[in-house]
Amino acid sequence: MVILGGTFSSAYGDIIDIEKFHPYVILEGQYDSNIYLTKDNAKADFITIIKPGIQYLAEGPTYKFDLDFQIGAYLYAQNSVNNYIGYRGGLDTFYSFTPNWKFKLLDTAERSRNGVTSFSLSTPTGNVTTTSYNTGGGLFTRNLFQPEVEFKFARDSLVSLYYRNMIYRDDENSTSNSTDNTISPRIDYWFDIHHGISFDYAYIKADFGGSPSSGQSPDWTGNSVAGRYLYRFDPRTTVTGEFRITFLDYEPPFPNYSVTAPSIYLDHQFSPTLTGRARFGWFWQKYSESTSPNLSESTSPNVSGNAFSDVSGPVFYLGVKQKGQKTTYGLSVEGGYRFDYFTASNQGLAKYYQAEADVTYQLMRRVSLGLTGAASRDEYGPPRPDIQDNYRLVGNISYQPLKWLKVSLEAGNYSQNTDIPGFGYRDNKVTLTVGGTY
Numbered sequence: 037m038v039i040l041g042g043t044f045s046s047a048y049g050d051i052i053d054i055e056k057f058h059p060y061v062i063l064e065g066q067y068d069s070n071i072y073l074t075k076d077n078a079k080a081d082f083i084t085i086i087k088p089g090i091q092y093l094a095e096g097p098t099y100k101f102d103l104d105f106q107i108g109a110y111l112y113a114q115n116s117v118n119n120y121i122g123y124r125g126g127l128d129t130f131y132s133f134t135p136n137w138k139f140k141l142l143d144t145a146e147r148s149r150n151g152v153t154s155f156s157l158s159t160p161t162g163n164v165t166t167t168s169y170n171t172g173g174g175l176f177t178r179n180l181f182q183p184e185v186e187f188k189f190a191r192d193s194l195v196s197l198y199y200r201n202m203i204y205r206d207d208e209n210s211t212s213n214s215t216d217n218t219i220s221p222r223i224d225y226w227f228d229i230h231h232g233i234s235f236d237y238a239y240i241k242a243d244f245g246g247s248p249s250s251g252q253s254p255d256w257t258g259n260s261v262a263g264r265y266l267y268r269f270d271p272r273t274t275v276t277g278e279f280r281i282t283f284l285d286y287e288p289p290f291p292n293y294s295v296t297a298p299s300i301y302l303d304h305q306f307s308p309t310l311t312g313r314a315r316f317g318w319f320w321q322k323y324s325e326s327t328s329p330n331l332s333e334s335t336s337p338n339v340s341g342n343a344f345s346d347v348s349g350p351v352f353y354l355g356v357k358q359k360g361q362k363t364t365y366g367l368s369v370e371g372g373y374r375f376d377y378f379t380a381s382n383q384g385l386a387k388y389y390q391a392e393a394d395v396t397y398q399l400m401r402r403v404s405l406g407l408t409g410a411a412s413r414d415e416y417g418p419p420r421p422d423i424q425d426n427y428r429l430v431g432n433i434s435y436q437p438l439k440w441l442k443v444s445l446e447a448g449n450y451s452q453n454t455d456i457p458g459f460g461y462r463d464n465k466v467t468l469t470v471g472g473t474y
Contacts, residue, residue: 053096070463232266253382315353365395
């Protein structure tokens with residue numbers, strides 16, 4: 037999608053007020069070799085997609101209002117029973133009442149049959165990127181609503197409070213439904229230019245709309261506290277020591293457990309366009325003896341049977357990001373433990389390893405190329421033990437022949453191997469997109 041159009045501005049120091057309003061339409065033709073993401077008897081189809089939308093942006097020194105919303109008709113050539121009206125929208129806004137007080141609001145909404153989707157989410161084990169594998173091609177809706185208020189009492193020091201409500205509903209499989217309600221206060225305080233501390237607390241209420249005996253994930257309540265000490269060597273390098281402890285209380289008969297996770301982060305800016313981050317830490321998970329009579333002394337996830345085992349192991353992350361005039365890329369490797377909740381699977385805590393790379397190259401002024409590759413392994417324990425290997429390779433080329441017109445071609449291969457008999461898939465997609473903006 038190309039965002040162009042007229043603006044009006046007025047001087048306000050070094051910042052200007054801008055306003056943009058753009059209707060647009062996107063036409064897509066897609067070939068999907070496995071629309072249900074099944075292991076056997078894969079069904080292919082051609083899908084025609086028509087997505088009109090609007091974007092509105094208003095921004096100034098004390099406010100921002102950025103709205104983008106599109107509604108789409110998805111028409112299947114062979115499997116017309118899957119035809120549906122979907123939508124996708126996002127709102128990113130803030131308003132500064134005074135130089136110290138700021139109100140923020142984020143909201144994202146989606147109705148789709150997308151097979152593989154990723155989104156960022158803060159969980160009791162920290163901030164993670166969660167990937168939802170919607171096998172079966174069910175129609176779902178997801179909405180994330182997050183208001184936040186912030187008071188800045190010094191240059192880098194502030195207190196904030198946010199509330200998050202995220203709703204996931206599968207129209208064709210109620211066992212995947214989930215609701216997340218989280219409230220989280222935070223304080224950042226810098227003693228001087230080099231030394232700072234940070235604390236946050238999160239209360240999370242996870243509701244899956246039923247009982248485990250009927251196939252739903254168990255409801256749980258989380259309490260998570262984290263403290264950090266930050267040392268800024270210079271404007272380019274910061275070291276952070278973090279200690280996080282989390283308590284998760286599950287509905288019977290599933291056992292409660294606690295997680296202790298200390299970590300050290302190193303952030304460094306190699307150049308104005310190249311940044312890097314490293315994280316090293318440890319993860320201790322311990323089940324409550326009063327709620328888990330089947331504990332063993334194993335220190336690795338028990339992925340067979342029904343016994344619950346304590347878990348411990350390292351967590352790590354190494355990543356770099358480059359934003360150049362012609363080339364933009366990101367490389368990362370990571371491993372540790374993360375939650376798979378509020379997705380199509382809701383499989384709980386997983387031990388994982390993941391590598392990802394993406395690069396965009398501006399071949400000519402109006403032509404760009406992109407390539408993304410990712411591989412991950414997720415090891416899930418009880419209540420639904422499983423080992424999943426996921427792979428993704430996507431390439432695209434885009435061409436902008438006119439200021440208001442953009443054409444792109446994308447081809448992707450997606451696959452999943454799993455221990456569960458009859459599950460796993462391989463999928464190939466090719467999508468031609470034509471987008472016009474007024």
